[in-house]
Amino acid sequence: MQKMKWQTLIGVGAFLLAFGVFVPSVAYAQTTCNGALSGSFFNDIIVNGGACTLNGVTTTGSVLVSNGGTLTANGGTQISGSIQADGAGNITLNNVTVVGDVLLNNSQNVTVNAAATIGGLNVTNSGTITARGSISSLSSTGSGAVTINGATIASGVNVAQGTGNVR
Secondary structure (H helix, E strand, C coil), rough: HHHHHHHHHHHHHHHHHHCCCCCCCCCCCCCEECCEEECCCCEEEEECCEEEEEECCCCCCCCCCCCCCCCEEEEEEECCCCCCCCCCCCCCCEEEEECCCCECCCCCEECHHHHHHHEEEECCCCCEEEEEEEEEEEEHHHHHCCCCCCCCCCCCCEEEEECEECC
16 A cells, blocks of 8 residues: 555656646746855846856856946956946946847946956946947937947947936
């Protein structure tokens, strides 16, 4: 009788797993940055109010910056996701690849230096934009001056209402 109960339990468990009825719960991990980071990460990197420097970081996730946090990315940093900044301080990208877009809203200044390659750069109600790297597209609405100096922009520049001078 005892053996039959175990066989039934094992059989039901195998059925549920085989047909995707039972999926174990896995929490999505995040890495908080307040200082310097290096190495590989398989999650999002969160910058909440502090200063974060990424040195040669590889992440399969995105970088999220808020509450006045600042981000400086150096040394061949590779970000498979995007950089999303809302209410952030300065964002500086040096020798960086961002597969996704860089999105700033209500943030300070953004600088994309010559060795940086990013998806789109979309800035809303933020400070100045300095673009020198390789950028898929650039869009600015209600932000400070836009300076494009030696940048390669693949699909155009859109500068809309309230944006400062374009140089």
